[in-house]
């Protein structure tokens with residue numbers, strides 16, 4: 190088995206509550222994150238991403254499974270690698286009246302990190318020129334970057350981020366993407382959870398997709414996508430009905446969509462133009478359709494996040510925190 194920076198095998202976690210009874214949040218889940226990857230952990234709301242990360246970090250007790258972080262058994266031996274791991278799970282909360290600099294300075298002092306590191310991390314996350322402003326005046330994107338800065342203080346080799354792009358506007362998402370790419374270029378392994386598909390496709394080189402507590406796909410993003418390539422193309426023609434007839438007769442799968450057809454099983458689009466042209470049907474448009482993560486996600490999980498709705502939780506979160514100090518852990522279930 191390859192030695193991963195994060196390894197999870199057969200993770201299972203069940204919650205019990207008086208109101209909702211027994212609920213299996215994660216069910217035999219596997220994850221392998223290798224050194225140098227920017228690994229996306231993708232799944233719809235309620236699929237088990239946060240529970241997995243919380244179990245990995247010892248914030249909730251798993252029922253079953255084997256987990257390790259940087260070679261240390263998790264969560265029991267996590268303390269031995271805590272100095273090499275930065276993690277942010279759930280929305281960061283900071284004192285609004287403190288500046289980012291003061292916030293980070295306090296965290297540095299508490300964590301035994303040289304205070305000179307504060308200016309460095311502010312620069313790394315692009316807050317260098319705003320670090321002496323009060324946090325309450327920050328945008329959500331700036332607060333997210335401050336959270337990442339706090340996790341970077343101790344120069345982690347591994348960064349674990351739960352929904353870092355959550356609630357950000359497009360500019361904020363771009364900033365987050367650049368930040369993650371910069372970290373990866375400096376050798377940091379990143380695991381980030383998200384239900385923002387386009388973001389995962391842009392930021393990450395590897396992906397693990399979770400649905401209903403189980404892994405449904407994993408691997409390099411381009412390989413996962415290639416696995417869903419059905420050699421489809423979009424066809425518009427001057428006589429669409431006749432085009433459909435001819436392409437069906439040639440053995441392709443054809444579905445009509447009003448003003449265009451989607452033709453499947455086409456190894457080379459030239460064949461389509463040839464078949465139609467030979468019968469006097471003239472092609473107006475012929476576009477190969479490549480799967481994107483969105484269509485793969487929809488197919489695998491049968492659900493899509495609601496645009497503009499960052500989270501739809503059906504239970505109250507227990508406790509609010511935020512930036513996790515791996516040295517201070519407690520299990521809540």
Ligand SMILES: Nc1ncnc2c1ncn2[C@@H]1O[C@H](COP(=O)(O)OP(=O)(O)OP(=O)(O)O)[C@@H](O)[C@H]1O
Nearest residue numbers: 204214233234235236237238239240500501504507
């Ligand atoms: N403390 C808890 N008590 C009861 N049920 C819980 C608890 N935490 C999570 N669950 C349930 O476990 C399932 C997985 O939730 P989880 O938060 O891990 O999903 P998620 O993929 O992170 O979703 P989101 O993107 O909405 O945060 C959900 O059905 C959720 O209701």
